[in-house]
Amino acid sequence: MVVELISVGTELLLGNIVNTNAAFLSEQCAALGLSCYYQSVVGDNKERLTGAIQTALNRSDIVILTGGLGPTTDDLTKETAAELMEMPLIMDGHSLERIEVYFKERGLEMTDNNKKQALIPDGAIVLDNDNGTAPGLILEKNGKRLILLPGPPNELHPMFKNSVKSYLASLEDGIIYSRTVKICGMGESKVASMVQDLIDSQTNPTVAPYAKTGEVHLRVTARAKDEKQAQKLVKPVVKELKNRFGADIYTTDPEISLEKAVVDLLVANKLTVSTIESCTGGMLAARLINIPGVSEVFKTGHITYSNKSKRKFVGVKKSTLHKYGAVSEQVAKEMANGCAAITKSDVTVSVTGIAGPDGGSDEKPVGLVYIGCCVCGKTVVKEYHFSGNRAKIRESSVAAALTLMRRCVLEYYSEVTFR
Amino acid sequence: MVVELISVGTELLLGNIVNTNAAFLSEQCAALGLSCYYQSVVGDNKERLTGAIQTALNRSDIVILTGGLGPTTDDLTKETAAELMEMPLIMDGHSLERIEVYFKERGLEMTDNNKKQALIPDGAIVLDNDNGTAPGLILEKNGKRLILLPGPPNELHPMFKNSVKSYLASLEDGIIYSRTVKICGMGESKVASMVQDLIDSQTNPTVAPYAKTGEVHLRVTARAKDEKQAQKLVKPVVKELKNRFGADIYTTDPEISLEKAVVDLLVANKLTVSTIESCTGGMLAARLINIPGVSEVFKTGHITYSNKSKRKFVGVKKSTLHKYGAVSEQVAKEMANGCAAITKSDVTVSVTGIAGPDGGSDEKPVGLVYIGCCVCGKTVVKEYHFSGNRAKIRESSVAAALTLMRRCVLEYYSEVTFR
Numbered sequence: 001m002v003v004e005l006i007s008v009g010t011e012l013l014l015g016n017i018v019n020t021n022a023a024f025l026s027e028q029c030a031a032l033g034l035s036c037y038y039q040s041v042v043g044d045n046k047e048r049l050t051g052a053i054q055t056a057l058n059r060s061d062i063v064i065l066t067g068g069l070g071p072t073t074d075d076l077t078k079e080t081a082a083e084l085m086e087m088p089l090i091m092d093g094h095s096l097e098r099i100e101v102y103f104k105e106r107g108l109e110m111t112d113n114n115k116k117q118a119l120i121p122d123g124a125i126v127l128d129n130d131n132g133t134a135p136g137l138i139l140e141k142n143g144k145r146l147i148l149l150p151g152p153p154n155e156l157h158p159m160f161k162n163s164v165k166s167y168l169a170s171l172e173d174g175i176i177y178s179r180t181v182k183i184c185g186m187g188e189s190k191v192a193s194m195v196q197d198l199i200d201s202q203t204n205p206t207v208a209p210y211a212k213t214g215e216v217h218l219r220v221t222a223r224a225k226d227e228k229q230a231q232k233l234v235k236p237v238v239k240e241l242k243n244r245f246g247a248d249i250y251t252t253d254p255e256i257s258l259e260k261a262v263v264d265l266l267v268a269n270k271l272t273v274s275t276i277e278s279c280t281g282g283m284l285a286a287r288l289i290n291i292p293g294v295s296e297v298f299k300t301g302h303i304t305y306s307n308k309s310k311r312k313f314v315g316v317k318k319s320t321l322h323k324y325g326a327v328s329e330q331v332a333k334e335m336a337n338g339c340a341a342i343t344k345s346d347v348t349v350s351v352t353g354i355a356g357p358d359g360g361s362d363e364k365p366v367g368l369v370y371i372g373c374c375v376c377g378k379t380v381v382k383e384y385h386f387s388g389n390r391a392k393i394r395e396s397s398v399a400a401a402l403t404l405m406r407r408c409v410l411e412y413y414s415e416v417t418f419r
Numbered sequence: 420m421v422v423e424l425i426s427v428g429t430e431l432l433l434g435n436i437v438n439t440n441a442a443f444l445s446e447q448c449a450a451l452g453l454s455c456y457y458q459s460v461v462g463d464n465k466e467r468l469t470g471a472i473q474t475a476l477n478r479s480d481i482v483i484l485t486g487g488l489g490p491t492t493d494d495l496t497k498e499t500a501a502e503l504m505e506m507p508l509i510m511d512g513h514s515l516e517r518i519e520v521y522f523k524e525r526g527l528e529m530t531d532n533n534k535k536q537a538l539i540p541d542g543a544i545v546l547d548n549d550n551g552t553a554p555g556l557i558l559e560k561n562g563k564r565l566i567l568l569p570g571p572p573n574e575l576h577p578m579f580k581n582s583v584k585s586y587l588a589s590l591e592d593g594i595i596y597s598r599t600v601k602i603c604g605m606g607e608s609k610v611a612s613m614v615q616d617l618i619d620s621q622t623n624p625t626v627a628p629y630a631k632t633g634e635v636h637l638r639v640t641a642r643a644k645d646e647k648q649a650q651k652l653v654k655p656v657v658k659e660l661k662n663r664f665g666a667d668i669y670t671t672d673p674e675i676s677l678e679k680a681v682v683d684l685l686v687a688n689k690l691t692v693s694t695i696e697s698c699t700g701g702m703l704a705a706r707l708i709n710i711p712g713v714s715e716v717f718k719t720g721h722i723t724y725s726n727k728s729k730r731k732f733v734g735v736k737k738s739t740l741h742k743y744g745a746v747s748e749q750v751a752k753e754m755a756n757g758c759a760a761i762t763k764s765d766v767t768v769s770v771t772g773i774a775g776p777d778g779g780s781d782e783k784p785v786g787l788v789y790i791g792c793c794v795c796g797k798t799v800v801k802e803y804h805f806s807g808n809r810a811k812i813r814e815s816s817v818a819a820a821l822t823l824m825r826r827c828v829l830e831y832y833s834e835v836t837f838r
Binding site for chain 2: 019306356
């Protein structure tokens with residue numbers, strides 16, 4: 001089946017906000033095996049919105065609209081869709097009650113405008129909104145389907161996952177099932193070359209690579225009559241990928257991020273951790289601390305941006321700084337070791353590099369970064385050459401630091417071999 | 420004039436990347452006074468791309484396409500546009516030479532595919548690409564205009580600012596001129612209520628608010644026959660806004676971010692700075708360190724996530740932690756003061772709060788954050804209540820910390836009054 005997305009909102013046409021909803025829905029639909037050939041954005045304007053929905057209905061089976069379900073007079077999506085599908089608006093007692101409860105629970109007064117949100121196109125399927133007042137709606141007629149969803153991501157995402165996903169899956173013959181194999185510390189082209197035969201030869205399941213900063217995800221997707229059958233198709237391919245990439249795979253769980261995998265590894269081994277950052281200036285610690293529960297293992301983070309602070313806080317030697325420079329293997333090593341000595345942490349990670357735009361030289365160009373990791377007294381330092389602007393170099397450094405931490409802990413604790 | 424955007428790329432339809440180009444171009448076009456009623460996304464498919472361009476040309480004066488200018492066979496934008504505009508492709512010597520130099524400088528080999536990138540539609544205006552191999556192109560015919568730009572943001576942004584902007588401005592009778600007044604530490608509804616009369620009553624210039632995390636930007640835009648005339652229209656409105664918001668305006672320069680304003684203020688006053696963060700876990704330091712040149716003033720950052728580290732590294736008293744809890748005015752104060760004593764920095768900032776999802780209570784709910792700022796021995800602590808998820812609460816905390824730093828430094832050094 002072919003799905004098409006229409007995002008409604010003048011704020012998108014003015015560039016005030018980035019259209020993350022389209023990316024979210026596209027990814028979700030792709031994972032369900034639906035084809036999407038067009039996305040579009042229109043403003044809160046009845047005539048243009050009508051035209052956009054008509055065009056979409058002519059060329060696609062399912063049209064998903066986001067936005068324009070709010071209580072104000074600007075919000076026209078529901079009215080426009082109802083008119084086009086010839087389904088007059090009627091008051092929905094269930095939705096009205098939910099909206100009343102929503103306001104009561106928050107001690108807020110409900111306005112007549114909010115009552116308008118309980119009006120639904122006659123015959124529509126209502127999707128409860130657990131995080132706002134606008135219900136989602138599915139309008140079916142003559143084999144065409146309009147799905148109306150709220151614009152705020154914190155309302156859209158749970159509604160999609162809880163209601164829309166199973167609805168879309170039920171429309172297809174059989175089901176789509178996918179597993180994601182997440183690899184860190186390898187470039188996209190290397191990963192792709194290692195699985196090119198699988199990408200080329202397979203049709204069900206398919207293997208597709210997705211590049212992230214410092215990571216590559218391989219998604220294995222199968223279509224089958226039921227989940228059991230699909231799993232049977234996917235399983236040997238995932239096994240083959242595990243054979244090929246071994247310990248460079250950090251998870252096959254879609255919900256687990258690289259930093260979550262690292263924190264889980266530290267918690268599982270009861271290893272405390274401290275960070276010491278120069279060019280990344282706290283980004284590594286910030287990413288670790290974004291994981292709820294990190295407090296079990298995170299001791300302290302240090303940002304020693306200046307040479308003086310590198311000496312004062314972790315005891316990097318003046319002579320080392322003088323002889324090798326702040327961005328050097330030796331300083332990365334002394335930072336990691338000094339941090340371990342002072343914080344008494346089991347694992348310490350140091351980052352020192354040149355993020356640019358200034359500060360580079362022929363010998364030490366912008367993008368040169370050293371990362372050190374000390375696990376229980378054993379220190380490894382690696383040299384990296386990243387490209388891109390200041391922000392990109394810092395992001396790449398953080399991903400590399402997480403990858404190195406994971407590798408050092410695994411190598412210390414088990415007989416794991418990396419490529 | 421009416422402009423329309425088409426983003427080309429299957430990776431957008433699969434949700435692999437977020438369409439930040441559309442937001443960037445929409446914002447730029449809005450600032451130029453161009454109306455944009457539609458954005459769309461199509462894949463690398465000739466038939467559908469042709470249809471999308473035709474539809475756009477029928478309803479808009481200018482169509483900006485991004486993506487699909489690469490060297491591979493997937494990349495079809497140029498070929499499709501040239502065919503539609505009936506402008507056959509010819510080899511452009513100037514572009515070919517630039518591409519050859521690009522590869523030579525990088526020590527890379529140039530393939531025949533790359534030569535293809537120097538083909539241009541006969542009669543097109545060529546826009547040099549300083550950051551990649553695909554030149555931008557402007558195709559004009561019968562009063563319609565197609566503008567073809569590369570997809571990678573690091574190529575697109577400079578090309579737009581250096582070439583496309585002035586081209587678009589030249590198409591309009593007269594010019595559009597805007598100034599942005601950036602306000603921190605005030606909510607959007609409060610700012611809007613303070614300028615509602617200006618928003619309602621003015622047509623040239625117009626005043627429009629844009630909300631960012633912890634900031635509100637007011638854009639004043641005038642249309643006039645030349646820049647001098649436009650400035651004359653804008654100036655009194657900006658003056659009026661300065662009267663109303665006073666020191667809460669941190670800049671009227673579009674290139675200056677809040678962290679840049681804070682760093683500039685510290686550099687101008689020769690004040691060194693150190694940070695000590697709990698729930699934000701390094702995000703505040705990371706934002707400061709994103710400003711090139713911060714090394715002049717930034718001494719150290721500390722991330723004391725655990726109670727133990729708060730005691731050990733900045734000497735927060737055990738009794739204070741016991742009596743008031745880690746998230747308290749008293750602890751924020753001791754963190755800022757302790758950091759000042761240890762680092763000998765002129766300015767220190769502390770953040771301690773509950774970012775969730777766990778750890779909240781009736782008395783201290785998720786979103787409660789204390790931020791302390793010590794300037795040369797004088798310490799101020801403020802209490803905040805932020806909403807949203809863990810990431811949003813942390814972001815809001817960082818914006819509030821920057822705002823508080825700015826305010827404390829200004830109040831210490833000058834007779835500035837804040838609302």
